[in-house]
Amino acid sequence: MSSVLKLGLRNHREQHDSCCDCTIRNRAVCTYYGPQELALLEAIKFYKKFQPGQEIVAAGEVTEFLGSVVDGVVALSKTLSDGRRQTVGLMFPSDFIGRPMQPMAHYDAIAVTPVRLCLFDRPRFERILRDTPALAKRLLEMTLGELDAARDWMLLLGRKTANEKIATFFSILARRAAALEHKAPTDGLVFELPLTREAMADYLGLTIETVSRQITTLRKAGVIELVDARHLHVPNYAALLSVAGEDADGGMIA
Amino acid sequence: MSSVLKLGLRNHREQHDSCCDCTIRNRAVCTYYGPQELALLEAIKFYKKFQPGQEIVAAGEVTEFLGSVVDGVVALSKTLSDGRRQTVGLMFPSDFIGRPMQPMAHYDAIAVTPVRLCLFDRPRFERILRDTPALAKRLLEMTLGELDAARDWMLLLGRKTANEKIATFFSILARRAAALEHKAPTDGLVFELPLTREAMADYLGLTIETVSRQITTLRKAGVIELVDARHLHVPNYAALLSVAGEDADGGMIA
């Protein structure tokens, strides 16, 4: 219930690290910034850690801060009054959390793994946003990317079968894992599933049981292998893509 | 198949109208522009009309133009290789079509009613975008709005029942119709359904038959009345919202 982005947590700030050797330096909002512009953000940034399952913001709250995911995975979710829940976005390192120019949060943000955020005070960030076009441009670029990803996900939610949903999700994780090592996905790739079955179900518009059953189905079909419940081995990436219903490398981003 | 935004249609341009008395002057990308900035866009804009069902762009095409919907409704859709189709956005007057900084279209755009677009040559528009922060700001604002709408729609696609989907869609159209007359939705509101049953099914992640059946169900429950197949009467807006599963006025935008 108590949101940490909401109010007065300056006391809990982590110490500064230099932006220059930040792991997300070339992918986050600050990408286009040169040294002196970067100093503007560096001056107002602070880090904050969250435990798995911890709520970062709740829908409807007024947030005082916004910023980037540095480590870990954050789920953005919406909930109906009777408890049905849909995750509308998974935020990985370098993704930006919080909506500029509109302080009220439209969705819950929950840490699904241990998370570290690089946060900025909202009014100060928005002033910098007004004054430096490079930041505005990058933010527009990232938002357009999010929009494309959201629309890809709409196709998945509205039209794909449970089996295709799981395969699509795994193929995206595989691509992401390969990209982190600066290469294309290869056969034999092994990567971690950062989500519980429940978080996967929320993201894919399914139930836990269906997620589990479809994973079993993919396993028995030889499309994937489970190292353990949280580690996946993809013997044949093309086969996975084909089950996912993507032609070649069909557009998904996040 | 042949896309009209793609190439060399300068010959088919409609005549200019003044931006000053444009019907979408205060809501489109140009909102924040003063007279002299507006002249920049005015100089390069042209109008183009489309018939219902006509394709405006196809996914994968490189588009030479982008711009605003002036009249009518455009559906943005994605299609799987076996033909399953999901509409990922409905664009109404003042909405912006086309992705700056990335010429390849990610989805089909199809006119669902007679449509008039106000178009700009891509390279020239992007130059203006670089040079005038007001445009960039407005575009960011609109894109963030689209992202919120897309995520709301993900909740609908992933978690709502067919009945709730239809009711939600109608409540949004009701809100939009009321907003056009600058007032809140009132009981007794009558408005047009601009979409065929098929287009609704594509948007809601359903089949035509289910759409038709659920409309009948809502009618028999007294939540809506059909003036004719394309005109809806809402005797009790609160009842409609309640069926839609929205608390009070739950956040939906487009």
Add this chain to the structure above:
DNA sequence: CGATATTTTGACCCGGCTCAACCCAAGTGG
């Protein structure tokens, strides 16, 4: 007016949900 598209309705089926049991690994406390 026939011709063609759109919408509605009916009968049936099946994929994914519900409910329930069970498994397993990791605490936790006596």
Add this chain to the structure above:
DNA sequence: CCACTTGGGTTGAGCCGGGTCAAAATATCG
């Protein structure tokens, strides 16, 4: 060290909402 929780994950049995297939009813249009 073992008994007991606890939280994730898997599996099974049965059901039902929405899909499929088919046909009738109702626009829309030359």
